[in-house]
Amino acid sequence: MTLLGNKPVADKAGPDYWERVWKDRTDVPVYSDPANRNLDNHVYHRFHEFFSGLFQGQDCKGKRLIEVGCARSIWLPYFSKNFGFRVAGLDYSEAGCSQTREILRRTGTEGSVFCGDFFSPDPSLLEAFDVVVSFGVAEHFQPTEECIRALAQLVKPGGRLITVIPNLVGLMGFLQKFADRECFAAHVPLTLDDLKAAHSDSALEVLSCFYFILGNFWVVNISSWRKTSPAAYRWVCRVVMAASRIGWILDRLMPGMGSNRFSSSYVVCEARKESG
DSSP states (O other): OEEETTEEEEESSOHHHHHHHHHHOOSOOOOOOTTOOOGGGHHHHHHHHHHHHHTTTOOOTTOEEEEESOTTOSHHHHHHHHHOOEEEEEESOHHHHHHHHHHHHHHTOOEEEEESOTTSOOGGGTTOEEEEEEESOGGGEESHHHHHHHHHTTEEEEEEEEEEEEOOSSHHHHHHHHHOHHHHHTSOOOOHHHHHHHHHTTTEEEEEEEEEEEOOGGGSOOTTHHHHOHHHHHHHHHHHHHHHHHHHHHHHHOGGGGSSTTTEEEEEEEEEEOOO
16 A cells, blocks of 8 residues: 555555566566567557657657656667657666666667656656656556556646556456456456546546557466466467467457457557646
């Protein structure tokens, strides 16, 4: 339990959970440019299409962007290399932050990684960023609107908050509950309307909110199987990859199929903080 102002906020995962998860992952992710259209890069490429449209016609060079929940993330090099942002990351797992710094080093990307709690960030981070982005953060906190308020305090007036969460109210949530009930319990299943309302209730102007990408079964976290059932883990990984490739092909051919509560992999919300 943490506090935002005087309000209690439940962290359904917690720093100890993530520190344990990231310490177990000694491999550092290899940067794969999301602009690459290779099928196995499909999810990153679809996000690249989204961000390219979002920042089209804007001069982002020198503007500041922070990713909250940046552990092991390839997104900081992406935003720096493709749009010219000055990037930073924030996470409360030291192991995760260490791996992010290594990704920045390997990709030759300048950036800062802060280890801390975004509910009580260093004062220098408050209202310091033109863009704040998170991938898979908001669904771990309850009530959701308090998490969004905490993220929004990092956004400059007139800046934007981009929130991406897994869609756990549809097929992916059902599979996650079946695959690892403990992992599912560390999440708050949120619909599009839930996520949109959390941003609106946080005094943000919602610019868009939508379901996104068909059939990325890697959203389902089976990492706990790696230790408990290594043979089953390897077999399931092959099944997940095969099923995801089918989903990605369909998503390329008929992208609208992923825009619904049942079959989409993610929910995305873009919101703006009022000037002044």
